[in-house]
Amino acid sequence: MKNRTFFWFILPSLITMLLFIALPIVSVAVQSLHIEHEAVMVEVENCGPFGCKQELQVDVEETAKLKEERPLGQFNGLGTYTNRNHLAFSEIGLAWRSSTGFVDFMSKALNLPFYRALAFTLTYTFVVTPLVIIFGFMIALGVNTLPKRIKGPTIFISLLPMIVTPLIGSLILFWMIDANGILGATLQRIFDDPNLSLKASPALTWIMLMVYGVWHSAPFAFIVFYAGLQTVPADTMEAAMIDGASRWERTRYVVLPHLMPLTVFISLIQLMDNFRVFEPIVSFSAQASATSLSWIIYNDLVGTESQFFGSAGATSVLTIIGVSILLIPVLIRTWRDFNQKVV
């Protein structure tokens, strides 16, 4: 196709992406460089049902004037990125100088909100992504060998965890693992420990969130692998069988290489999605034990009484940078495959 034709063909997509993806990201980045104006405060008398008191209040007219002159706020440069709620350069420096060893430094660093969230987000991403691929592949292999009659219903049931809305699915699981719920009570009985509570310890909460993540995303990997299994070249498979390859050897030397591009695709999607983990933390009310980058953005905009746009913007930009870094190996592999095919 001529380049010009290609250009006109993708122009609508380009415009939409520019309007709805590129420009908003630029706007968020600009917002992250600003903070609110200095509040002009004045001491006034507050009277109510419980009496009168002299208290500081914000002078609304003066602050409104400042906002009209410069609506974006004060320019803060990269100040928001380096403050305590984000990369915390000065706190990390202090921790480095004053800590007694690596473990001590890590515990001081993990005390900071951004690094605590980053720790959980990275752990979640690097545990859930491989497990999703492995389980998805095993389910696909299993379903592929089922007799035709029960294949259809089995596929439907296997897809259910992905179809259920994440917020609803995790809320139902939250009630089930409660000490009074069916899963929680069963676990207490199995481990013979009446004080066992999945919600109470951070370690168990992390495991529970990751189990939920695998349960919710494995069907996606399953259905992609299942489709791929239908296209395994029959000739190669027959040749392998004639050569005396065992079931395991056939899977390893014929099926897996054939499914490699799909595996790359799934890991791309899963890395991006798992890095933005958010719904399980909200539904499980797990923010005491586990926070993620998306959760701290949400908390800045909704969980506090006034909205911290600059802070949320800075965390968003850092999330985009994080996702880009994570995807570099996958993108390099895709680029290599693409170049090989062209040759």
Place this chain on the structure above:
Amino acid sequence: MFLKTITFAGAFALLGSTAIAGCGISGGNVSVLSNDFPAIQAVTSAAAACAGDGVTVETNLTKDHKDIMVAALTANPAQYSSVVVSNSTLVTLMNDGLVRPLDEMVAKHGAALSKSQLITVNGKVMAVAFMANAQHLFSRTDVLEAAGVDGIPATYEDVLAAAEKIRASGLMDYPVALNTKAGWNLAEEFVNMYMGTGADFFKSGTAEAAVNNENGVATLEMLKSLVAYSNPDYLTYDSNATQAEWEAGNLALATMWGSRGSAVLDDEGSTAEVVSGTVLSAAPTWGNDARPASTLWWDGIAISTNASDEDAEATFVAMMNGISSDVVKANNDAAVWLDGAYMPSPASAGVSSTAAGGAAPYPMLPFMGALHTALGAEITDFLQGSESAKQALADVEAAYTAAAKEQGFLK
């Protein structure tokens, strides 16, 4: 001449048939955002009765109202013409100039209001309060008696002793609960407990936090002792969860909002044994202070700046209807109403005695919200045992300072 008569007659007829809705409002859109508990449900349904020709009334009752109110009222025109506010939410809205002064409307339509109901800031009426609320102690007297505890605990030290006796007698393993869900609820428990020491949250006259002191440490230690007698899932207990646990009969001593009183004492959702044994009393004191470890809250009506004047007036009249003496008489037990027609009842005994005991109102400072948020995020580490109290309070102050700098309260 005939034509003239007809014209005049027609004009008079038209004037006479101008639609007037039940509350005396001639038109406008009333939309209300509020929290969700029985007293507010009564107020908003009475306000909704004003709907009629030309007047529409919409209400949104949600426990997440705090999360959406700033964005909803910043829009122009505002998405809601009024919000049911409390001490802290009014300050948040005033910081951004999102609510308007009500002096004119009070003069015109608020003849039935008493002076204590008018929330005046710098001489202007910014909200009209209709009920008072506070967290206080709920006790199961039957369980306390069975465990050999004398009377209802008056201090938190007594609460701990009673909990130990209940646990030792095998009646309940986790008899105590507070609203300790990580976030706003947990911070509110800290604020209430800290208020019981009489200390200030900020250095006087400034926005610098001052909680990292022996009062703060003692507060954290007291909270930790109390949650030792709570269900291990206490970090997920908001006020709905605590009420559910109480009504299920799993608790003997709980700190809950007074507005839960009528829901706990009614005949729905619980057994007769639990309801008959439930007694509401003042929030306990602790340490050497005689001040109840609680904060007094008022709930009231504020009107948006970004609503049209017609909508604002219609909303004010509708809400005056919602908090009128008839509504108070019909729902006497639902809250501690500030109206003159209110008669004290067992469901409100806790709030009245807490107020009588000298509890202070929740501070209406513009930067209190930032401290509240910092507390809710940083003290969980201490309660879970992974940090010392001093370290947790240092984290609170650091988190607060970062937030206050971003909001412009500190340089």
